[in-house]
Structures are given as structure tokens and as C-alpha cells.
Amino acid sequence: MTQLEHPQNTTQVATHAHPQAWKWYHYFTFNVDHKVIGIQYLVTSFIFYLIGGLMAVAMRAELATPDADLLDPNLYNAFLTNHGTIMIFLWIVPSAIGGFGNYLIPLMVGARDMAFPKLNAVAFWLNPPAGALVLGSFFFGGSQSGWTAYPPLSLVTANTAQSMWILAIVLVGSSSILGSLNFVVTIWKMKVPSMKWDELPLFCWAILATSLLALVSTPVLAAGLVLLLFDINFGTSFFKPDAGGNVVIYQHLFWFYSHPAVYLMILPIFGILSEVIPVHARKPIFGYKAIAYSSLAICVVGLFVWVHHMFLIDFNSLIIINYY
Incomplete structure (x- = not known):
């Protein structure tokens, strides 16, 4: 009997059960895997991108002739309002932050998943x-009052539709808050101990800055809505001028979020470019610390300059205490 044949020397090969690949129907369920959630965000936001794009095509087709031969004025205003709404709140923000962020952040920081997987799934759904x-x-x-929903116009046009629009934006804002909280905790607490802050991928810095900005600004918009x-x-009568309300207060609340929303869209893209370009250029990124810290600085400065969207208002109305 050879040594290999002896019962006491028989080598037992341990078998590990590998998880099966995700099936297509798993992407339609309450899944807590961060990669599945990332794909859910990307696919869903792309569907809304197509819907918003079709609205844009319909509006351009209507403008091809002077007559309202395709969309009547009310429907045109509804298309204009919801095209902007879909493109901002249901496409670019969910795809840039929720899609790429969920898929990549745990992989980049060495975490098994997001800090709060179930909360992550709730944020998507x-x-x-x-x-x-x-x-x-x-x-x-x-909704026919534009994506800004300025009163008093938003108070008198299609009230049921306007209420549905408001509830939709509040839901999207709640999703953004929950997702941002998850990103901050994941990056802050779950990166591998050996990874120093000045070794954190620039995409992680971008998502961290974006999440902090969303956590500060989004509740303000939700309150106004x-x-x-x-x-x-x-x-x-918070915003009803004929009942003592002040429409300018709404503008403050709206733009305190909607100006930083520009950076909610672009900062994750900056982070992606900062990761992709050095790889294809085969050179390390220049100015790593400047890019990382400037991402945070953009968030701070962006919170103080919302009033440049409000040039046409009376300067005295900027002093909110006048309302009282």
C-alpha cells in the first residue's frame, strides 16, 4: 500500500459552496447586495432617462410649428415640468450617486457591503x-408650474397633480438622505484599517462630499415642499401672498437645495474621471490632495451662494426676519 493510499494519510479536499450567479428576477426583489442595488439604480434611472428624453422630443416637435398641433398648452407645460423633474431627480442624481456609488464604494474601501444593507435597499425602493x-x-x-414649483403658480394649477409631484420629490429626497447616510458611515467606519485617508480613492472622496452635501441641503427642500x-x-398660508404668506421664503428653501444639487450631479462624475483618466494615461493623478480637499470645499461654498438664483427679488426680502 502506498503512502497516498493509506487511510490515515488521505488528503481531504475541502469543498466550498460558491454563491450562484444572480438571476434576472433577483433584480426585481428587495435585495440587500450592494452590487445588485447599484444595478437596480442604474437600470431604473436609465428607464426614466428615456421617458424624460421622449418628453423632450415631444416638446421639440411641438415647437417645430407655430400652432399647438401636437401638445396643447397645458400638456406642454406638464411635459416641460416633468421633463426637468425626471432628468434631475430620477435620472442623473440616482444614477451618479446611487448607481455607481453603491456598486463601487464597498469594493474600493474593502468592505463586504454597505454599512446598512437593508436601509440601502429601502433607499432604492x-x-x-x-x-x-x-x-x-x-x-x-x-404638474404645470415648472420644476421649481414656484408659488403662487403652483398653488392654482392642477392641485391634485401638483400634490402628487410634491410627494414624489419628497420620496426621492428621502431616498437621497438614507443613501447619503449609508455612504458616509460606510466610508468613515468600514474602510480597511490599513487604508489611510490620503490613500482613499478620489471617487470615494467625491461620494463622501456629495453625501455630506445632500444630508445638509435635502431636508430643507423637503420642508419647503x-x-x-x-x-x-x-x-x-405659508406662501400665499393674498393671505399674508411670502413666496420669497419658498425660493430660499428651494434654492438652498437646488443650487447644491448641481454639485450632487457633477461631483460623482468628477470622481469617476479622476479614477478613469490616470489609468488610461498610465500616470498617477496630479494634485491628489487638492482634488480631495476641493471636493469638500465645493460643498461648503455651495451652501452659501444659493441667492444668485434670486436676482429679481427685492433685496429687503433676503432678510427672512422681515417675514415675521
Whole structure:
């Protein structure tokens, strides 16, 4: 009997059960895997991108002739409002932050998954109902007050549709808050101990800065929209000029989020470019610390310059205390 044949020397090969590949139907379920959630974000946001693009094509086709032969004025205004809404809140922000961020951040910091996987799944599943509310509002005339929803116009046009629009944006904002909280905790607490902060990938810096910005600015927009919802449905007068309300307060609340929203869109793209270009150029990134710290600086400065969207208002109305 040879040594290999002896029962006491028999080598037992350990077998490990490898997880099976995800099936297509797993992407339609409440899945907590960060890569699945990232793909869910990307696919869903791309579907809304196509819907918003079709609205843009319809508007351009309408403008091809002077007559309203394709879209009547109210429907045109609804297309204009919801095209902007979909492109901002249901395409670029979810895809840049939720899609690429969820897929890549745990892999880049050496974590098995996001810090709060179930909360991560909840954040995604708030988006499809929001999209359904936006599209469903067309059955009630569609929101027609522009993507800014300025009162008093938003108080008097298609109130049911406007209320659905507000609820949709609140859902998307809630998704953004939950996702941003998850990103901050994941990067801050779950990166491998051997990775120093000056070794963190620049995409992680970009997502960290974006998440901090969203956590500060998004609740302000949500508060303004909830007050607007009360004015439409419950008889309050926060923004009704004829009842003592102040429409400029709404503009402050709206632009305090919507100016930083520019950076919510572009900072993750900057982070992607900072990772992709050095690889293809075969050279390390120049000015790593300047790029990382400037991402955080952009967030701080971006929170203080929202008023440049409000050039046409009376300067005295900038002092919010005058409202009281």
C-alpha cells in the first residue's frame, strides 16, 4: 500500500459552496447586495432617462410649428415640468450617486457591503413609487408650474397633480438622505484599517462630499415642499401672498437645495474621471490632495451662494426676519 493510499494519510479536499450567479428576477426583489442595488439604480434611472428624453422630443416637435398641433398648452407645460423633474431627480442624481456609488464604494474601501444593507435597499425602493407618482400625475392634468414649483403658480394649477409631484420629490429626497447616510458611515467606519485617508480613492472622496452635501441641503427642500403641500390641501398660508404668506421664503428653501444639487450631479462624475483618466494615461493623478480637499470645499461654498438664483427679488426680502 502506498503512502497516498493509506487511510490515515488521505488528503481531504475541502469543498466550498460558491454563491450562484444572480438571476434576472433577483433584480426585481428587495435585495440587500450592494452590487445588485447599484444595478437596480442604474437600470431604473436609465428607464426614466428615456421617458424624460421622449418628453423632450415631444416638446421639440411641438415647437417645430407655430400652432399647438401636437401638445396643447397645458400638456406642454406638464411635459416641460416633468421633463426637468425626471432628468434631475430620477435620472442623473440616482444614477451618479446611487448607481455607481453603491456598486463601487464597498469594493474600493474593502468592505463586504454597505454599512446598512437593508436601509440601502429601502433607499432604492423609494424611487419607483416616486416615478409612478410623477407619471400618474398626468391623469390629473400634470404638474404645470415648472420644476421649481414656484408659488403662487403652483398653488392654482392642477392641485391634485401638483400634490402628487410634491410627494414624489419628497420620496426621492428621502431616498437621497438614507443613501447619503449609508455612504458616509460606510466610508468613515468600514474602510480597511490599513487604508489611510490620503490613500482613499478620489471617487470615494467625491461620494463622501456629495453625501455630506445632500444630508445638509435635502431636508430643507423637503420642508419647503411639505409647507407648499399644506398650502394646497389644508388651507395654510405659508406662501400665499393674498393671505399674508411670502413666496420669497419658498425660493430660499428651494434654492438652498437646488443650487447644491448641481454639485450632487457633477461631483460623482468628477470622481469617476479622476479614477478613469490616470489609468488610461498610465500616470498617477496630479494634485491628489487638492482634488480631495476641493471636493469638500465645493460643498461648503455651495451652501452659501444659493441667492444668485434670486436676482429679481427685492433685496429687503433676503432678510427672512422681515417675514415675521
